[in-house]
Amino acid sequence: MARTVGFFTDTTLCIGCKACEVACKEWNQLPGHAPQFGDGYDNTSQLDEQNWRHVQFHERTTAKGGVAWNMMSDVCKHCALASCMEVCPTNAIIRTEFDTVYIQPSVCNGCRDCIAACPYHVIGFDEASGLARKCTFCYDRLQANLTPACAKACPTESIKFGDLDTMREVAGARLNQLRGQGMSEARLYGDKEYGGLHALFLLTDKPEIYGLPPTESAVLPSRNNVRGYLGTLVTAALGVAGAVFAFRERGGKE
Amino acid sequence: MVEHFVTPPQWEWYIVWYFFLGGIAGGVYALGAILRLLGDDRDAPVARLAFLLSLPVLAVCLNFKYWSPMSVGVWVLLIFSVFAFVSFLEALASLRGSRAPFLAGGLGRVFVIVGAVFGLFLAGYTGILLSVSNQPIWSDTWALGALFLASGLSVAAATLSLVTRLGRHEQSAEAKLTRADRYFTILELVLLVVFFLSLGAVGSRFLAPRWMALWVVVLIGTLVPLALHFSTERRVPAMFAAVLTLVGGLALRIVVVFGAQM
Numbered sequence: 001m002a003r004t005v006g007f008f009t010d011t012t013l014c015i016g017c018k019a020c021e022v023a024c025k026e027w028n029q030l031p032g033h034a035p036q037f038g039d040g041y042d043n044t045s046q047l048d049e050q051n052w053r054h055v056q057f058h059e060r061t062t063a064k065g066g067v068a069w070n071m072m073s074d075v076c077k078h079c080a081l082a083s084c085m086e087v088c089p090t091n092a093i094i095r096t097e098f099d100t101v102y103i104q105p106s107v108c109n110g111c112r113d114c115i116a117a118c119p120y121h122v123i124g125f126d127e128a129s130g131l132a133r134k135c136t137f138c139y140d141r142l143q144a145n146l147t148p149a150c151a152k153a154c155p156t157e158s159i160k161f162g163d164l165d166t167m168r169e170v171a172g173a174r175l176n177q178l179r180g181q182g183m184s185e186a187r188l189y190g191d192k193e194y195g196g197l198h199a200l201f202l203l204t205d206k207p208e209i210y211g212l213p214p215t216e217s218a219v220l221p222s223r224n225n226v227r228g229y230l231g232t233l234v235t236a237a238l239g240v241a242g243a244v245f246a247f248r249e250r251g252g253k254e
Numbered sequence: 255m256v257e258h259f260v261t262p263p264q265w266e267w268y269i270v271w272y273f274f275l276g277g278i279a280g281g282v283y284a285l286g287a288i289l290r291l292l293g294d295d296r297d298a299p300v301a302r303l304a305f306l307l308s309l310p311v312l313a314v315c316l317n318f319k320y321w322s323p324m325s326v327g328v329w330v331l332l333i334f335s336v337f338a339f340v341s342f343l344e345a346l347a348s349l350r351g352s353r354a355p356f357l358a359g360g361l362g363r364v365f366v367i368v369g370a371v372f373g374l375f376l377a378g379y380t381g382i383l384l385s386v387s388n389q390p391i392w393s394d395t396w397a398l399g400a401l402f403l404a405s406g407l408s409v410a411a412a413t414l415s416l417v418t419r420l421g422r423h424e425q426s427a428e429a430k431l432t433r434a435d436r437y438f439t440i441l442e443l444v445l446l447v448v449f450f451l452s453l454g455a456v457g458s459r460f461l462a463p464r465w466m467a468l469w470v471v472v473l474i475g476t477l478v479p480l481a482l483h484f485s486t487e488r489r490v491p492a493m494f495a496a497v498l499t500l501v502g503g504l505a506l507r508i509v510v511v512f513g514a515q516m
């Protein structure tokens with residue numbers, strides 16, 4: 001049943017319980033890495049081939065001098081204009097009937113170009129299989145008309161799942177509600193970036209804090225194609241001209 | 255009869271077209287070979303037509319994404335390999351004193367010119383491959399392809415010059431290579447400046463001591479050979495210059511590839 005799906009992650013509701021991470025690993029049979037303990041409660045560190053959900057913990061000082069956490073469950077954004085899809089040489093990365101971005105394991109050749117292209121640090125390289133891996137938006141569950149595991153498990157409904165249009169409406173209404181309550185720093189991320197993300201985030205700080213490039217930095221790899229080739233072409237012409245000139249010159253000293 | 259309980263693999267149009275075109279490409283080549291081996295002179299044009307058809311039909315079967323430098327690069331690598339292989343065989347044959355007929359005459363000239371175009375592409379596209387990403391440094395400049403090509407030409411001239419001098423070959427070729435390398439090195443130096451200008455403030459990432467050390471090696475590998483090329487044509491300094499160029503070219507790749515990732 002084809003439909004355009006989306007996540008809406010409301011970070012103001014996230015309690016950092018990591019149920020989404022656990023549910024994702026259970027469903028997708030991801031063993032995970034050994035925990036990495038730093039000076040906070042985040043022992044997952046990053047999104048990669050084993051972590052398709054990652055609950056970020058950001059400590060900040062409040063206006064009253066106290067300490068508060070900004071927590072956000074990060075995930076693949078399933079961009080409408082996806083950088084990973086753009087560079088994939090084998091067309092292993094496809095857009096599914098749900099408008100999500102999916103890496104076909106049978107077509108991926110493990111070149112890792114998608115990892116270099118993803119602006120959100122989402123994709124990881126799986127040494128065991130030799131393939132690039134990331135969140136599938138629970139493609140198998142979607143096909144069975146089920147909610148993705150992370151959204152299903154989230155106890156506070158910080159992660160919401162539904163049709164993308166509905167998610168946009170819910171996100172807009174929540175933003176208005178929070179701003180109405182005086183939370184002027186609340187903002188929505190993902191409605192403009194990369195043609196519109198399929199994972200929207202309601203943030204309470206600048207996107208950079210959460211490792212999300214601001215709108216003006218959300219650019220596609222192909223922006224360097226034409227000028228890269230042109231620069232190389234001019235260099236090739238100059239190089240060949242130099243070689244021809246050098247080889248034709250009557251040698252002075254020899 | 256076998257009873258089946260399997261799920262279909264969902265092979266659709268992509269597979270149908272591959273099976274169809276693969277049949278034509280493979281079959282046409284086999285028929286062309288049989289016609290050439292067993293046929294008479296009247297069959298020769300048809301055999302030629304078969305070989306002319308087989309490759310283009312085959313190419314349609316394979317995946318090509320012009321906007322993905324990784325895809326373009328794989329194709330160029332494949333096609334250039336054919337040119338490099340044929341030229342290698344011809345050079346081997348000429349070592350034994352015989353000139354292989356397939357690279358003689360006008361067709362041979364066209365062959366090496368087309369091969370050289372693919373060779374230049376191969377030397378430069380690697381920088382574009384890095385640029386067409388969202389990585390810091392790599393995607394913040396458009397000049398990497400140009401820089402890698404200029405450096406590649408310089409390193410190639412140094413390699414050829416070194417091997418020539420080790421073997422004590424023709425003197426005039428050595429002088430020509432040295433003169434060419436002067437131009438390549440000047441081009442590379444200009445492009446190094448362009449590279450840093452295009453990076454702007456992002457280039458400060460290279461200010462860490464280990465990257466600075468590698469940039470010093472890059473500079474030594476360009477400026478010292480350039481000075482030596484202008485001052486002397488004696489054998490030992492020229493070989494020293496070639497070695498420095500090689501080390502500088504390697505240092506450039508190291509600092510660009512690792513400097514952006516760490």
